[in-house]
Amino acid sequence: MIGSKRALAAAALLLVSSAASAVDTDYSFTSVTKIEWQSPSDINLTGVLANDTVPSTALIYSPNDLCTGFMDTLLKNPGAYILKLTTYYTTYPNGTVGYGTKRCSLEAAP
Numbered sequence: 126m127i128g129s130k131r132a133l134a135a136a137a138l139l140l141v142s143s144a145a146s147a148v149d150t151d152y153s154f155t156s157v158t159k160i161e162w163q164s165p166s167d168i169n170l171t172g173v174l175a176n177d178t179v180p181s182t183a184l185i186y187s188p189n190d191l192c193t194g195f196m197d198t199l200l201k202n203p204g205a206y207i208l209k210l211t212t213y214y215t216t217y218p219n220g221t222v223g224y225g226t227k228r229c230s231l232e233a234a235p
Contacts, residue, residue: 147215149227152183154210155234156203160196170196175207185226186212192229199231206231 157172158180171182188196192210199208211228 147213150183150212150214152185152208152210152212154199154208157196157199157208158203160193160200168193168196170210172199172208183210184212185210186214187225188229189226192226195229195231205234207234 152170153175154170154172155175157170159169159171159182161169161171163169163184166187168185168188169182170185171180173179174181185192188210195206195208199206209228209230209232210226213223213225213227215223217223
């Protein structure tokens with residue numbers, strides 16, 4: 126019984142140590158001043174983040190067409206909407222990397 130508990134604990138430790146490491150980054154833009162395409166699918170998005178007064182630039186990984194449409198809408202109507210984005214960047218145990226845009230929404234500014 127003790128041996129099986131140790132084996133189970135070792136298996137759990139191995140599973141945790143071999144899991145992918147992931148980082149999510151959230152952005153809330155109140156205005157967009159520049160959309161710059163990078164590589165085949167990534168963009169640099171420049172604008173003012175919520176609770177800030179100066180423009181910042183964020184690398185947005187692989188946004189879909191709907192999300193880029195949201196960015197364009199905010200570019201044309203500064204201050205009228207809030208663009209919320211969540212990107213992810215994952216490093217898998219074998220060393221490969223995955224990244225993209227997880228979530229994108231456009232809502233009317235209060």
